[in-house]
Amino acid sequence: MTCALESPFGHANPERLFAWAGATASWPMRTDPGGSRGLDDYFTRDYARNIGAEIMGRNKFGPQRGPWQDHEWRGWWGDEPPFRTPVFVMTHHKRPSITLSDTTFHFVDSDPVTVLGQAREAAQGKDVRLGGGVTTIRQFLDADLVDTMHVAVSPVKLGTGLRLWELPDELLDRFHLEVVPSPSGVTHHLFWRK
Amino acid sequence: MTCALESPFGHANPERLFAWAGATASWPMRTDPGGSRGLDDYFTRDYARNIGAEIMGRNKFGPQRGPWQDHEWRGWWGDEPPFRTPVFVMTHHKRPSITLSDTTFHFVDSDPVTVLGQAREAAQGKDVRLGGGVTTIRQFLDADLVDTMHVAVSPVKLGTGLRLWELPDELLDRFHLEVVPSPSGVTHHLFWRK
Numbered sequence: 001m002t003c004a005l006e007s008p009f010g011h012a013n014p015e016r017l018f019a020w021a022g023a024t025a026s027w028p029m030r031t032d033p034g035g036s037r038g039l040d041d042y043f044t045r046d047y048a049r050n051i052g053a054e055i056m057g058r059n060k061f062g063p064q065r066g067p068w069q070d071h072e073w074r075g076w077w078g079d080e081p082p083f084r085t086p087v088f089v090m091t092h093h094k095r096p097s098i099t100l101s102d103t104t105f106h107f108v109d110s111d112p113v114t115v116l117g118q119a120r121e122a123a124q125g126k127d128v129r130l131g132g133g134v135t136t137i138r139q140f141l142d143a144d145l146v147d148t149m150h151v152a153v154s155p156v157k158l159g160t161g162l163r164l165w166e167l168p169d170e171l172l173d174r175f176h177l178e179v180v181p182s183p184s185g186v187t188h189h190l191f192w193r194k
Numbered sequence: 195m196t197c198a199l200e201s202p203f204g205h206a207n208p209e210r211l212f213a214w215a216g217a218t219a220s221w222p223m224r225t226d227p228g229g230s231r232g233l234d235d236y237f238t239r240d241y242a243r244n245i246g247a248e249i250m251g252r253n254k255f256g257p258q259r260g261p262w263q264d265h266e267w268r269g270w271w272g273d274e275p276p277f278r279t280p281v282f283v284m285t286h287h288k289r290p291s292i293t294l295s296d297t298t299f300h301f302v303d304s305d306p307v308t309v310l311g312q313a314r315e316a317a318q319g320k321d322v323r324l325g326g327g328v329t330t331i332r333q334f335l336d337a338d339l340v341d342t343m344h345v346a347v348s349p350v351k352l353g354t355g356l357r358l359w360e361l362p363d364e365l366l367d368r369f370h371l372e373v374v375p376s377p378s379g380v381t382h383h384l385f386w387r388k
Binding site for chain 1: 232237243382
């Protein structure tokens with residue numbers, strides 16, 4: 001368990017996966033001044049724009065599986081999570097809500113349509129962000145509940161793991177797609193509904 | 195004069211110059227729903243983010259030169275200009291301020307440092323946008339008052355007109371530069387201070 005607690009992406013190194021975002025001036029976890037203001041920064045500073053709630057899968061919230069055993073676990077993000085809105089964590093194992101600074105985590109056991117309804121109400125007219133992981137995004141894509149999607153592909157070979165797609169082209173029946181390479185080496189995939 | 199009033203960029207067709215922005219969902223002058231949500235939309239929706247004031251040259255505000263003769267002229271943008279902040283128009287010929295909806299135009303006859311000070315105070319902690327045209331941007335670049343800059347180059351041949359630069363590389367002593375081609379055909383140039 002300790003190993004998993006220190007490795008939110010399993011064998012993948014999150015610092016390498018998110019290096020492109022961490023290098024930007026607008027990275028929400030940034031503690032020092034500086035950072036780049038190029039293309040990647042447009043994507044990181046758009047992160048919170050007009051967002052009123054987030055939906056995430058349980059595996060993004062933490063490494064525990066099955067019934068909650070460690071109620072001390074309050075997510076990866078310390079006392080000031082970067083969401084600053086209500087967050088709906090999809091799990092079959094309910095637990096009381098947790099408030100950390102501007103963020104409140106609610107634990108919900110429902111289908112995507114119902115959870116989206118709850119998140120929409122909480123967002124009070126703003127947009128709802130679907131924060132991952134892969135299983136959760138696939139669920140919402142399969143239910144055709146996604147309007148726009150930004151996927152940043154980092155040049156890191158993981159070998160194994162869940163796949164969001166075989167090829168992004170499989171979404172082209174429903175979405176426009178622009179593929180934008182960044183000087184940082186990451187490739188931004190921008191989808192929006194046809 | 196009539197000809198100039200209908201042609202804010204002289205012989206250049208503004209619809210062609212701004213076609214990339216007008217096609218996006220976030221274009222502030224958009225009157226119908228729809229529009230693209232790809233790369234170009236990130237730039238148009240960033241237009242107003244954290245902006246508290248704009249500075250523009252007189253030639254952006256309107257076609258009159260010399261002392262103001264037509265006081266009926268209130269800019270190109272109708273009764274609801276897209277700025278929604280105080281706007282400082284640099285001119286040697288002063289006139290009373292004009293308020294149109296959320297935008298107030300102030301006419302100021304000062305050097306860039308002084309005008310930037312006035313705009314900063316009006317912006318109340320937010321950023322100041324330098325909206326053009328070419329002569330004004332060159333003045334502020336020469337005075338080293340620019341922190342970041344987004345220049346969209348449209349694939350339109352004008353032949354004559356003011357040049358912002360011979361080559362963007364002439365700014366590389368002071369700025370980082372990323373050149374990002376968009377699928378729309380426009381090329382975004384992103385500068386930020388070293």
